Amino acid sequence: METAQDSIERLAAEVRSCTRCRLAETRTHAVPGAGNPRAELLLVAEAPGAREDATGLPFQGLAGRFLDRCLAELGVSRAAVFITSTNKCRPPGNRNPRPDEVAACASYLDRQMALLAPAVVLAMGGTAAARLDPRAAGRPVRVADLRGKPVTLQPGRALLVTYHPAAAMRFPASRQPFVSDLRRACVVAGLIPGLP
Ligand code: URA
Secondary structure, three states: OOOHHHHHHHHHHHHHOOOOOOHHHHOOOOOOOEEOOOOOEEEEEOOOOHHHHHHOOOOOOHHHHHHHHHHHHOOOOHHHOEEEEOOOOOOHHHOOOOHHHHHHHHHHHHHHHHHHOOOEEEEEOHHHHHHHOOOOOOOOOOHHHHOOOOEEEEOOEEEEEEOOHHHHHHOHHHHHHHHHHHHHHHHHOOOOOOOO
């Protein structure tokens, strides 16, 4: 029988050998994402950084430790969720992914969402929000304008928008909203009890 794990793994193998855009020329490892193939919560960020490029795994650096700590304080382990990004390869110097690079990578994230079928997608940061939020329609967005107002992507699937963990770690004004959005996403996904 074909399992979700097989399919997520197959997709990951495709991503690891992808040459659809110029980022393939400068990456060390593509980073397909990782986590529970039955996750009800999918976290989507922007693109791998240096440590993720070196290891092939998402959120390995300081922002990853911050994210793990925020999840742990809510009583949720990283293993309970699935973490990926809009772009699977590191842009040189950590620049923002360009529109053609986002477009080249788009079907991987679409397939991940279809395979995982999560109840909640949390777009972390402007790049993920612009890519996923129908209110953005691909245009640049301000996270502050979209967060706190979940939208339905399809029946049984909500999209929430929040700040990128690196921004929440760095800027005190983003931290509490980030934690509160993460908590809400975990509640709506059924990972922890509470009112959304
Ligand atoms: N930022 C991302 O978008 N993904 C990572 O894995 C790390 C930082």
